[in-house]
Amino acid sequence: MSEGTIAALKENVIQGRKTKDDEGIEAGMAGKPGVLELTHLALEQKIPLETIITQALTAGMEVVGEKFSKKEYFIPDMLASAEAVGEAMEILKPYLEASDVETKGKFVIATVKGDIHDIGKNIVAILLRGAGYEVNDLGTDVPVEKIVEVVRDDKPGFLGLSALLTTTMVVMGEVVQALKENNLRGEVKVLVGGAAVSDEYAEEIGADAYCVDGFEAIKKLDAFQEGKA
Amino acid sequence: MPREGVLIHTPYERMTNEQVLQIHQASIQILNNPGLISFNREAAEILQSNGAEVTSVTPSDNPCWLVKIPEKLVLRALDSAPKTVKLGARNKDNSLIMKGEEPRVFFVSGSETNIWLDVDFQAYAKKSDPSVEVMVPEFHPRRGTVSDLCQAAHLCEHLETLDAFIRPVNIQDKDITEDNKDVNKYFASLNNTTKHVMAGLTSLKQLDNLVNMARLIAGGEEELKENPIISFITCLVKSPLQFVEDTTDTMIEICRRGLPVVVSSAPQAGSTAPIKEDGIIAQINAEVLAGITLGQLVNEGTPMLYGSVPVRARMDTLNDSYGAPETSQYNVDCVQMARFYKLPCYSTAGVCDTGTPGMQAAIERLFSDILVTLSGPQYLHCAYGLLDGNSTFCPLQAVLDDAHFQMIRFFLRPPRTSQSDIDETLRQIREVAATPQKLYISHIRPMLRSGQLSAPYPFEGDGDADNVLALAYERMNQLLSEPVEHIDPETTTRVFQEIPGLLPRLNIYEERKKQ
Numbered sequence: 100m101s102e103g104t105i106a107a108l109k110e111n112v113i114q115g116r117k118t119k120d121d122e123g124i125e126a127g128m129a130g131k132p133g134v135l136e137l138t139h140l141a142l143e144q145k146i147p148l149e150t151i152i153t154q155a156l157t158a159g160m161e162v163v164g165e166k167f168s169k170k171e172y173f174i175p176d177m178l179a180s181a182e183a184v185g186e187a188m189e190i191l192k193p194y195l196e197a198s199d200v201e202t203k204g205k206f207v208i209a210t211v212k213g214d215i216h217d218i219g220k221n222i223v224a225i226l227l228r229g230a231g232y233e234v235n236d237l238g239t240d241v242p243v244e245k246i247v248e249v250v251r252d253d254k255p256g257f258l259g260l261s262a263l264l265t266t267t268m269v270v271m272g273e274v275v276q277a278l279k280e281n282n283l284r285g286e287v288k289v290l291v292g293g294a295a296v297s298d299e300y301a302e303e304i305g306a307d308a309y310c311v312d313g314f315e316a317i318k319k320l321d322a323f324q325e326g327k328a
Numbered sequence: 329m330p331r332e333g334v335l336i337h338t339p340y341e342r343m344t345n346e347q348v349l350q351i352h353q354a355s356i357q358i359l360n361n362p363g364l365i366s367f368n369r370e371a372a373e374i375l376q377s378n379g380a381e382v383t384s385v386t387p388s389d390n391p392c393w394l395v396k397i398p399e400k401l402v403l404r405a406l407d408s409a410p411k412t413v414k415l416g417a418r419n420k421d422n423s424l425i426m427k428g429e430e431p432r433v434f435f436v437s438g439s440e441t442n443i444w445l446d447v448d449f450q451a452y453a454k455k456s457d458p459s460v461e462v463m464v465p466e467f468h469p470r471r472g473t474v475s476d477l478c479q480a481a482h483l484c485e486h487l488e489t490l491d492a493f494i495r496p497v498n499i500q501d502k503d504i505t506e507d508n509k510d511v512n513k514y515f516a517s518l519n520n521t522t523k524h525v526m527a528g529l530t531s532l533k534q535l536d537n538l539v540n541m542a543r544l545i546a547g548g549e550e551e552l553k554e555n556p557i558i559s560f561i562t563c564l565v566k567s568p569l570q571f572v573e574d575t576t577d578t579m580i581e582i583c584r585r586g587l588p589v590v591v592s593s594a595p596q597a598g599s600t601a602p603i604k605e606d607g608i609i610a611q612i613n614a615e616v617l618a619g620i621t622l623g624q625l626v627n628e629g630t631p632m633l634y635g636s637v638p639v640r641a642r643m644d645t646l647n648d649s650y651g652a653p654e655t656s657q658y659n660v661d662c663v664q665m666a667r668f669y670k671l672p673c674y675s676t677a678g679v680c681d682t683g684t685p686g687m688q689a690a691i692e693r694l695f696s697d698i699l700v701t702l703s704g705p706q707y708l709h710c711a712y713g714l715l716d717g718n719s720t721f722c723p724l725q726a727v728l729d730d731a732h733f734q735m736i737r738f739f740l741r742p743p744r745t746s747q748s749d750i751d752e753t754l755r756q757i758r759e760v761a762a763t764p765q766k767l768y769i770s771h772i773r774p775m776l777r778s779g780q781l782s783a784p785y786p787f788e789g790d791g792d793a794d795n796v797l798a799l800a801y802e803r804m805n806q807l808l809s810e811p812v813e814h815i816d817p818e819t820t821t822r823v824f825q826e827i828p829g830l831l832p833r834l835n836i837y838e839e840r841k842k843q
Contacts, residue, residue: 115773122773122774124773124777173776174769175769175770175772175773175776176773176776178769178770179770179773182770217765217766218767221765221766221767222767222769224765225765236764
């Protein structure tokens with residue numbers, strides 16, 4: 100029975116169906132349980148957390164990623180699946196905290212002070228949640244001091260900074276400098292992104308990586324994880 | 329069900345109603361003064377016996393007559409010419425129903441170029457770093473053959489937006505003569521596409537052979553009448569204002585057989601027509617009206633298309649300039665005149681001045697494709713693959729044009745607004761506004777695979793690379809590898825038995841036996 104639940108959960112991740120009301124890609128799925136209902140069912144069936152995460156949620160997202168690479172899926176498909184997985188992870192969160200199963204890590208993300216553009220940041224947050232990261236989204240127009248405070252208190256492994264404008268991207272450099280001044284720079288990997296940002300700019304301000312989009316952010320974070328291992 | 333075409337809900341028109349009437353009146357005056365010179369005796373006689381003033385022109389190298397056509401003859405012809413014209417097809421689902429008052433556009437190939445442009449791709453290495461290679465298209469022009477025509481029809485069969493086939497290349501094989509060209513060009517076309525086939529006639533002597541061939545393929549005389557799988561283009565008037573001897577004979581005989589015919593005129597503003605917009609439109613309109621009048625006098629009720637191929641002269645060469653904005657203006661005006669008469673319009677777009685596919689070709693042809701389509705002609709020809717004025721056909725360009733027309737067709741879909749749609753949208757806006765992320769992306773998915781969203785440009789390369797031509801070339805080869813529904817073996821045998829002059833190599837069933 101648990102195998103059926105895991106298979107259904109994986110399939111619904113692939114279909115991007117968060118709840119029973121969602122249609123998914125293939126016809127005739129509306130009304131059947133979606134990712135959230137199946138996650139609850141898996142917990143009721145006492146399926147191990149690691150199995151739920153690796154064999155259903157992560158495995159489903161891997162298929163979604165492959166389909167996206169092959170241009171069978173589009174960004175809305177990817178986001179639907181990632182959003183469903185992100186919310187499933189929220190359901191699992193209290194169980195994870197009580198267990199020895201680790202998430203992929205904490206990721207804090209913010210659009211820096213002076214900038215209110217957040218479409219790219221929001222998409223990155225959804226994708227990273229779907230990839231198994233614990234995401235703390237601080238929102239837009241976030242002051243340098245606030246970001247430093249969260250890094251100090253929450254101890255995330257990763258910090259993502261977003262800015263659309265050339266006038267606000269300089270604040271990213273101020274954040275990196277403030278982290279250094281507070282002896283926190285070595286504690287956190289800093290990733291930067293946004294329309295005005297580039298590899299060269301990331302290097303210039305001392306960030307660890309520039310990510311052109313959410314998919315590259317996942318790749319770079321996963322590479323950092325592998326490096327850590 | 330016939331093909332749908334694209335209905336233009338609000339056609340683009342340049343002239344006011346008053347200006348249209350002024351052009352009409354000017355054309356009527358032109359038909360009376362100076363009138364037309366007819367190099368065709370029978371046309372002069374037909375017009376004279378119906379009330380036109382005809383006088384012999386002397387001295388002249390060739391016998392000819394000055395014909396002054398009174399307004400009442402024109403109005404009578406406009407009254408009797410069918411306002412709805414059907415062009416049939418081997419596959420009846422590919423038929424076209426054209427109504428003169430309805431701006432429903434069908435996209436068509438055309439039109440009898442001499443040069444076929446092959447393409448291949450060569451690798452070039454960067455001088456400073458030979459490990460870096462780019463693929464560069466090379467174009468090779470050559471004289472068109474009957475085999476090319478088969479290939480063009482095959483390709484056009486699979487171009488999704490193409491509604492009917494006008495042969496885009498003249499067949500110039502050594503064994504093609506004036507006496508066998510017509511049967512071979514029509515058979516090569518009909519055997520490789522199930523869409524409507526239209527062409528000009530090379531030799532009047534071949535007309536009955538062609539009609540017999542069409543009867544055999546359509547399934548009989550009544551079937552051909554009900555489903556006219558072929559039609560004809562006639563340029564009986566040479567600008568300015570001259571009935572040509574041979575093509576006028578051709579049109580008279582086609583009308584006697586009652587098959588659909590285009591009365592086409594192709595004046596060049598600046599040389600064979602006034603350079604000013606109102607001048608060329610008044611003249612071309614007079615020329616087309618003269619042809620329609622003659623055709624209706626020959627056989628009242630003959631289905632006819634108002635054929636307009638006006639073009640501006642280039643000032644550096646006096647060649648046709650299809651890329652000039654004025655050419656599109658003239659065509660749009662002619663569409664409006666045809667609609668004023670409630671006659672289906674055969675119009676022109678998509679030809680360009682440059683000789684090879686590339687940026688200039690894309691810009692020039694897309695410009696006229698969009699504008700002339702918006703004016704709502706029923707039969708938009710020349711729209712696929714033509715380059716270098718009207719002298720070169722490139723199948724790769726035809727594939728690129730199909731992508732243009734997919735975009736144009738998508739753009740012309742009517743707006744989807746209803747109260748229930750608005751209610752649903754308001755619900756969506758309120759729902760998204762209440763979320764922290766404020767993104768509508770999750771609402772895209774129900775539309776994503778429903779055909780309601782346009783696809784990306786199909787020849788977009790990866791990254792910054794411009795691979796448009798290479799990707800279109802792949803697509804062309806893919807389309808050519810897909811089969812077409814040929815004429816069945818039994819009919820093919822009968823056609824080869826009963827129609828003289830067909831090249832044996834066009835009988836695919838006999839050719840297969842040899843392999």
